[in-house]
Amino acid sequence: MKNKASLPAEAGVNTRLAHIGHDPFSYHGFVNPPVVHASTVLFPDCQAMEKREQKYLYGTRGTPTTDALCEALDALEGSAGTILVPSGLAAISVPFLAYLSTGDHALIVDSVYAPCRQFCDTVLKRLGVEIEYYDPEIGAGIETLIKANTKLVHTEAPGSNTMEMQDIPAISEAAHRHGCVVTMDNTWATPLFFRPLDFGVDVSIHATTKYPSGHSDIVMGSVSANAAHWPQLKETALSMGICGSPDDSYQILRGLRSMGVRLDHHQRSALAIAQWLEGRDDVSRVLHPALPSFPGHEIWKRDFKGASGVFSFVLKVDEAGRFKAKAHALLDALSLFGLGYSWGGYESLAVPVNLSDRTIRTAPTDGPVIRLQIGLEDVADLKKDLEAGFAAAAAV
């Protein structure tokens, strides 16, 4: 694109992904931004140094590479500002530290990404923050849990592993009536399928490790805030010395260019496999928000523009004592699906789900939960692999 300013406001999502975040003519016409490795930035004289009269001051405070990524993420999220952090987990812990103080009460969805719970139950409790978990399907009923000292409501939709949907506009409205900040882990949907700030959320959290990276080779997170919450987020990140590395920022920006095309494929393949699983006698339930049979489907249809490639299913097993053996037999028999954590990459993965930390949405009783990340392989090959897994589970 010759002129970045000419990107039409109504441009389609793939057009925007191809052009947001870097103005080629800000750097000699090169299509991609330079990777600026920096600690020291020089000032021409003491006055410029004292008055901070230039765009860049020090490596931790941003470089042309990190700015290019932040600008792209702001364009996708509709946010006032974005910080980059070293992991998706830090994209949760840093805003929590920005908005919570000793004596505050925080409401955390029970289906939250498990390491977030670990952070809340250890670091935040030690700092004197009161933590309470709530039912993901509580909706406007969240208001009954809000106390005088409630300062933050954290949401994640769909929930990790069990995929519960949340009524984000209803929760945000109730939380705002009481002056609480609403944060959302939007990693599953990406801003292409859900824009949290348009639905009342104040702070949108992403593990850019997942779909923005797309290749299972980067660990990074981003936090994007609306205008009211941006100054405190920015100040906290700067005070803590939290920043994104230029190499990782470059790779994430590179990943964004193809994210729309990849997500289309992930979405189609995951839905095809979810529908196929739903028709099997050895599957008790498929936990995928785009399936009409899923309890949160109507919310998903109302608020989301698509579904990514991660979902779970409950293997039908009659005796609880055999849940683990059957799940392990299925997973160990897979060869295309790798056994490993994370998701959003080009390759398919499967994991046994451990829900022992849940206090409200506890583990199903109709069988073990298995989470799938559907990669970019061909659906027929993935089904064949899963068939081998089901055969192995049946033999145990």
Ligand SMILES: Cc1ncc(COP(=O)(O)O)c(C=O)c1O
């Ligand atoms: C929903 C969700 N949020 C955050 C994270 C954390 O991301 P990272 O692995 O980059 O710390 C994960 C990781 O699996 C996740 O699934």
